[in-house]
Amino acid sequence: MKSGNTDSISKKTSIAIALAMAGSLSVAGVASAQQFETLEESKPPLVLESVGSFYVGGDLIFSDALGTDSRTGHTMVNQMYVQYMVPQGRQKVPVVLVHGGGLSGKNYDTQPDGRMGWFEYFVREGYPTYIPDQAARGRSTHDVSLFNQVRAGLLPPDELPLMNRTSNEFAWTAFRFGPQPGIPFPDTQFPIEALDEFAKQQTTTLNALLPSPDPNWQAMAELAAKLDGAVLAGFSQSGRFPLEAALIDPAGIRGAVLLEPAGGCNANIYTDDEIATLATVPIQVVFGDHLAGTTWQAAFDNCNIFIERVNSAGGNAEMLYPPAMGIFGNSHMLMNDLNSDQIADLIIDWISENVERRGRGVGRNR
């Protein structure tokens, strides 16, 4: 897929432009359906060794507040849903792509404007690919007791967790589509005509219901171990999760990709012992464009300091910053930008060089 990448992007861009010209709120859904059909036709068949889904983790709890029908009893909570596709033939290292806040694993599947998502893209590049829904999100569900207890007057209303959803207006500036809602950056890579389709992906973030530490960290470490080694990628709200998983158990974690971690990389929080552990895992941090004047600039700066600390401890960490390579206009939503294949290729190049060529963990292979 890498050969012809430029042509592929040009084609997709022109489809996106055609969509934008046809675009309005009312036709967005129709346009998207037409578009994925158009794009599907140009792809060769996808040959899979296996496809499916499973859960990692989970705690069996008892509750007497499960809603109607006397639903007192045991339910499972804190589990992590994982969807996967394993390509037929020679396989590369498994890759786990964890979504960000306000989203589900759907974010890595077919894109808002109908283009192939990183899920299928990585599979077509030979990677067994695993897409979780974080615990308490999407198909991973959550404990309902608290809501029913508040409803019944057994707990005060302010015990409810805030239920956050990302508005189009908030996304526009926070995800750096442009300087203010409705005004895109002239070079933005985000397909703004697909904003309403993107909005359909937004889910409620209920992490406030989760115990501490976040069970997603443990689930990611377990998943990597079960897969007998995997590259873990996190994004935004989950951007540091691969590091947290490695601090629980680095055994299965062959690489960590941190996509625009919200709040940065804990450069001034991790202890020297923790940095020493993280120095056994190859780490790539990725940030898009238009950071200046946003909170992402501080996150970027913090991650650069983190990278220095890890490398000083004998590790292998690096920053992928596309603008430094002449690639401009990437938003926070790197996996949904028009050049998402190009960004994927840069990550794949890094995995190939730093995980697959060197084997498991730089610390042991130098």
Add this chain to the structure above:
Amino acid sequence: MKSGNTDSISKKTSIAIALAMAGSLSVAGVASAQQFETLEESKPPLVLESVGSFYVGGDLIFSDALGTDSRTGHTMVNQMYVQYMVPQGRQKVPVVLVHGGGLSGKNYDTQPDGRMGWFEYFVREGYPTYIPDQAARGRSTHDVSLFNQVRAGLLPPDELPLMNRTSNEFAWTAFRFGPQPGIPFPDTQFPIEALDEFAKQQTTTLNALLPSPDPNWQAMAELAAKLDGAVLAGFSQSGRFPLEAALIDPAGIRGAVLLEPAGGCNANIYTDDEIATLATVPIQVVFGDHLAGTTWQAAFDNCNIFIERVNSAGGNAEMLYPPAMGIFGNSHMLMNDLNSDQIADLIIDWISENVERRGRGVGRNR
């Protein structure tokens, strides 16, 4: 896949028994992962023309109660997430499998005990297969405003919708695994050793947040039309949805499969005009075993009356009742029972005979 079906069931049963012997709450997750790996090895590669997901429907709303970060603005609600796989080669009629209450589309994917779900099974049989998450469930998300307004004291707590989750104990009797929690029917087909894995699939049902009529009906009608004709299947809480979709627009609905519709088939509610419309769509109703003494008996009886009404109006409706064919022990969870492939084959036989052989709609083809 049909040849060797008996062998296949025997093999799966013995795997399930082995699991049960190893089974406890603490090893359930591990056992499941081991099992799907075992089963995967025996399958030929899956060759797909396309794979991905999209949304159908959705309403853009404004809210000033979207949670933190001043998230005032527009979000999308009422959309239906749809995951799909289209097999390579000659394709049969598209099939849409809608999950029941307290579940998501995951229920049709890899089964709680690790066996292949109907999603992949139908694809391997040549059917482009579409798996929705109902609006306000799983990856389809929901409006959050009401929760934040209650939290802020702007609405009273009893305005909250009940958040229902199905406990293991409730499922055991309501889904007819056995006469009382912990006691299975001697001939039950449900893999009871996978009960905790099944529990991980349970999601919150937030249909109380949806407008009336249920937007899932419209979304299903739209999806069938977009697919240029599809068989719609509903289950339990969504069991009648294919009929409701047909009453909105039967144009794309080439068949309706009603899997244990909760409350029955509205035999005494649909008007003669509505029955006349439903008589243009081939309809199969499916009920499992052990109905006597449960609320499902009344649903079954009601559906038999419905079938008579439809057929008296010139339609083509029939009951698939496995015990009448000597197939015993099926629970409510027909798609998760140990003979789920066998039940799928009976549905596929019906589709083949009543939808594909006769073309679109019995009313027009007699």
